[in-house]
Amino acid sequence: MKRNFSVSLGPHLRLAPSLNKIQAAEMISLLPVLIPAVIFFRLPLLSLLTVSFIASLAAHLLAASLFQKPLQVMPVFQAALLFSLMIPLQTPWWAAAAACFFMIFLARECLGGTASFLIHPALAGWAFLALYFSENSQPWSASVLLFGLALKDIWWPVMAGGFILSAAAFMYSRRRDWEMPLIYLSLLLGPSWILFKEVVPLGWLMLAGFCFVTDPETTPMAKTGKRFFAAGAGIISALASQFLLWPAAFVFGIAAMNLLTPWLDRKI
Amino acid sequence: MKGICLEGKKEATLLVWTLRRFDPPKTVRLPLSWGEGLQAKPAVEIGQHVQAGEVIAQPAHANAVAICATISGNITAIDPFLEIQSQAADEKNIPAWNQKREWENFSKVQLLNIFQQSGLVDLESEMVPVHVKAARPVSTLVLNACEPEPYQTCDHALLMSHPLEILKGIEILFRVLDASKIKIITQDNKWEVAETLKSKIFLLKWPHAEVEIIPSIYPHGKEVMLRRRLSKISQETFEIFNIATAFTVYEAVVCQKPLIERVVTIGGECIIEPKNAWVRLGTDLESMVKMGRSFLRPPRKLILGGPMQGIAQKNLDFPLIPGAGALIALPEELAKPETVNPCIRCGACVDACPVDIHPAMITMAADQDLFSIARDFGAGSCIECGNCSYVCPSKRPMVELIRYTFTSKPKSDNHKNSVTVTSLISDSHRLPVRQAGHGDSHSMPQ
Numbered sequence: 001m002k003r004n005f006s007v008s009l010g011p012h013l014r015l016a017p018s019l020n021k022i023q024a025a026e027m028i029s030l031l032p033v034l035i036p037a038v039i040f041f042r043l044p045l046l047s048l049l050t051v052s053f054i055a056s057l058a059a060h061l062l063a064a065s066l067f068q069k070p071l072q073v074m075p076v077f078q079a080a081l082l083f084s085l086m087i088p089l090q091t092p093w094w095a096a097a098a099a100c101f102f103m104i105f106l107a108r109e110c111l112g113g114t115a116s117f118l119i120h121p122a123l124a125g126w127a128f129l130a131l132y133f134s135e136n137s138q139p140w141s142a143s144v145l146l147f148g149l150a151l152k153d154i155w156w157p158v159m160a161g162g163f164i165l166s167a168a169a170f171m172y173s174r175r176r177d178w179e180m181p182l183i184y185l186s187l188l189l190g191p192s193w194i195l196f197k198e199v200v201p202l203g204w205l206m207l208a209g210f211c212f213v214t215d216p217e218t219t220p221m222a223k224t225g226k227r228f229f230a231a232g233a234g235i236i237s238a239l240a241s242q243f244l245l246w247p248a249a250f251v252f253g254i255a256a257m258n259l260l261t262p263w264l265d266r267k268i
Numbered sequence: 269m270k271g272i273c274l275e276g277k278k279e280a281t282l283l284v285w286t287l288r289r290f291d292p293p294k295t296v297r298l299p300l301s302w303g304e305g306l307q308a309k310p311a312v313e314i315g316q317h318v319q320a321g322e323v324i325a326q327p328a329h330a331n332a333v334a335i336c337a338t339i340s341g342n343i344t345a346i347d348p349f350l351e352i353q354s355q356a357a358d359e360k361n362i363p364a365w366n367q368k369r370e371w372e373n374f375s376k377v378q379l380l381n382i383f384q385q386s387g388l389v390d391l392e393s394e395m396v397p398v399h400v401k402a403a404r405p406v407s408t409l410v411l412n413a414c415e416p417e418p419y420q421t422c423d424h425a426l427l428m429s430h431p432l433e434i435l436k437g438i439e440i441l442f443r444v445l446d447a448s449k450i451k452i453i454t455q456d457n458k459w460e461v462a463e464t465l466k467s468k469i470f471l472l473k474w475p476h477a478e479v480e481i482i483p484s485i486y487p488h489g490k491e492v493m494l495r496r497r498l499s500k501i502s503q504e505t506f507e508i509f510n511i512a513t514a515f516t517v518y519e520a521v522v523c524q525k526p527l528i529e530r531v532v533t534i535g536g537e538c539i540i541e542p543k544n545a546w547v548r549l550g551t552d553l554e555s556m557v558k559m560g561r562s563f564l565r566p567p568r569k570l571i572l573g574g575p576m577q578g579i580a581q582k583n584l585d586f587p588l589i590p591g592a593g594a595l596i597a598l599p600e601e602l603a604k605p606e607t608v609n610p611c612i613r614c615g616a617c618v619d620a621c622p623v624d625i626h627p628a629m630i631t632m633a634a635d636q637d638l639f640s641i642a643r644d645f646g647a648g649s650c651i652e653c654g655n656c657s658y659v660c661p662s663k664r665p666m667v668e669l670i671r672y673t674f675t676s677k678p679k680s681d682n683h684k685n686s687v688t689v690t691s692l693i694s695d696s697h698r699l700p701v702r703q704a705g706h707g708d709s710h711s712m713p714q
Contacts, residue, residue, distance in 0.1 A: 004582060004583055005567065005568065005569055005570045005580065005581060005582060005583065006568050006569050006580065006603060006605065007569075007580045007581070007582050008569075008580055008605075008665075008668075009580075009665070009667050009668050009671070010571075010575070010576055010577045010578060010579075010580075010652075010654045010657075010667065011575065011576040011577070011654030011655075011657050011658045011667070012569055012571055012575045012576070012578065012580060012596075012598060012602075012603055013274075013418065013575045013576065013598075013602060013603075013658065014606065014657070014658055014660075014663060015272075015658055015659050015661075017661055018606065018607075018661060018663065019609045019612060019661045019662050019663075022661050072609075113610070114609070114610045114611075114612060115610060115611055115612045115613045174614075175614075175616070216612050216613050216614040216615060217612055217613055219613075220615075221613055221614075221615035221618045221626065221628050221629070222615065222618050222626065223618075223619070226615070265626075265629060
């Protein structure tokens with residue numbers, strides 16, 4: 001009986017979920033927010049999503065051919081989806097497309113692609129758009145969807161429920177514990193409510209607390225580093241809200257800690 | 269307690285605790301060297317007839333052990349394997365080893381000599397000679413009855429079928445080590461083992477013995493983890509032996525039977541009849557597969573040892589060595605090579621690492637030959653348990669990369685010193701994205 005078997009170092013068993021499945025599960029986690037939002041906002045949101053997806057995919061394909069890297073479509077679509085939820089619905093299509101191209105090509109792929117970038121691409125795209133509009137003195141407001149201010153009575157609880165469901169599904173699909181969102185939200189909401197008497201927008205809170213703070217690619221790997229990250233992001237966001245509008249304060253707090261992630265990984 | 273909960277998959281071989289003893293194989297091959305420091309010098313010539321149990325190679329130095337013939341027959345080769353082929357007449361001439369001797373009056377030196385001449389090694393993957401381990405007096409004798417790897421149940425079955433013999437072996441080791449305490453450690457998925465040992469210890473009236481149950485979390489239960497744990501909780505000196513080693517000690521000292529066979533789990537999804545059986549050392553894997561009534565379907569991988577730390581075999585020619593407690597045949601769906609993706613920094617490996625090192629950063633550094641950074645993140649403390657590779661969603665060969673930090677030299681010191689973690693992360697796009705089958709140098713023909 002002459003046979004040749006596969007030979008490799010141990011372990012010879014692997015845990016089942018692969019990267020693609022986890023990334024697909026993360027996309028599905030956003031459906032409880034996306035479905036009611038599309039039903040309510042209809043064409044403006046759909047067109048924004050379409051433009052974001054197409055521009056992001058084009059940027060990714062260009063980068064993949066230029067840098068000769070394998071295609072990783074799921075994280076690109078996820079960044080595009082998060083970006084679409086973060087920006088105002090009245091954003092011109094060309095501005096959204098330019099921001100998507102910036103966030104995927106420059107902020108993601110040029111810095112090395114998967115897990116090599118320093119700031120979450122969706123945050124980088126939002127910052128690009130915010131800077132552009134502030135320079136051109138055009139009307140710029142935060143996403144109506146995330147503020148939930150303009151929603152009619154019946155839609156507000158639906159969207160809030162969607163955000164909570166999405167947050168739970170995100171945590172499950174990323175196999176993260178509740179420590180990071182808990183630290184982040186308590187350190188953000190505590191000073192905001194008690195000291196500054198501010199109302200923090202629910203949509204942004206969910207997005208920042210559960211999507212960006214738990215994002216594996218831009219946050220520290222070790223447990224202590226994660227705690228520092230969440231605490232730092234919460235405190236910086238709360239303090240920044242005294243000088244900046246809410247979306248900018250959120251973005252500033254998380255992006256600042258994103259930049260500190262390599263240092264946290266090394267030192268803590 | 270950091271680690272991972274593995275699916276045990278032990279039920280198939282624990283349906284019966286009876287250990288089957290098959291006819292000895294026609295040919296055995298015994299390696300003259302069982303690893304570093306375990307060399308032996310042949311004491312026979314080609315063509316010479318030997319009896320099972322007879323010393324055929326003498327220890328090359330004081331820390332090595334003798335090799336005993338595991339079957340009766342003629343020597344047909346010597347180097348690198350001592351090969352014995354049995355004749356028709358030899359099959360009826362099997363020694364019984366049923367004459368028991370009194371051992372209580374033996375001195376420690378005599379007992380250590382018996383261990384060495386009987387070829388006793390600890391039946392763990394490291395295969396440290398028993399006379400070396402038992403030479404230094406300690407205050408606590410620790411017996412490892414954990415078996416944390418999936419499928420493997422050989423110690424479990426041996427303990428349930430020969431508990432008194434094992435306790436006798438423990439008594440001998442206890443005397444040799446001049447210990448004051450016995451600690452038998454098992455896991456919480458072996459309650460019947462714990463209860464059997466407790467009841468026997470109660471009947472024997474051993475006030476100095478205790479059974480400790482630890483959670484069945486991999487790799488807790490491996491000797492290296494027990495050693496770390498015991499060093500943390502107590503300042504007392506201790507020595508750890510596998511529970512099956514105690515049985516071989518009993519056989520060598522009381523029955524005068526050297527180490528010629530051991531209990532092996534023959535299992536995995538591809539084996540028709542998984543079982544625990546007595547197998548002569550040096551038996552080829554093909555004969556062992558036949559003990560499990562051959563393959564139900566073609567396996568993708570054949571592993572000597574447990575599926576987490578065992579050694580994958582290329583073919584069925586390799587002989588059984590004392591440190592291998594299992595032969596596992598894994599099917600295509602469990603052992604197929606998967607596409608390797610770049611690290612997404614999820615930190616699952618960091619959470620699963622039992623020795624608190626940073627596998628993700630080590631492997632990123634290893635990918636770029638940055639060994640000083642790999643060492644900074646604790647590469648030297650890796651016990652190669654495989655947890656990081658097991659949980660990695662990107663299916664990265666973490667153990668291979670961590671081992672690479674030890675086996676390779678850095679490209680240049682200047683490059684090494686100028687690197688920071690930031691550059692390491694921003695450079696990680698250079699990590700080679702290995703395609704399916706990384707490390708799989710051989711594949712099974714269809």
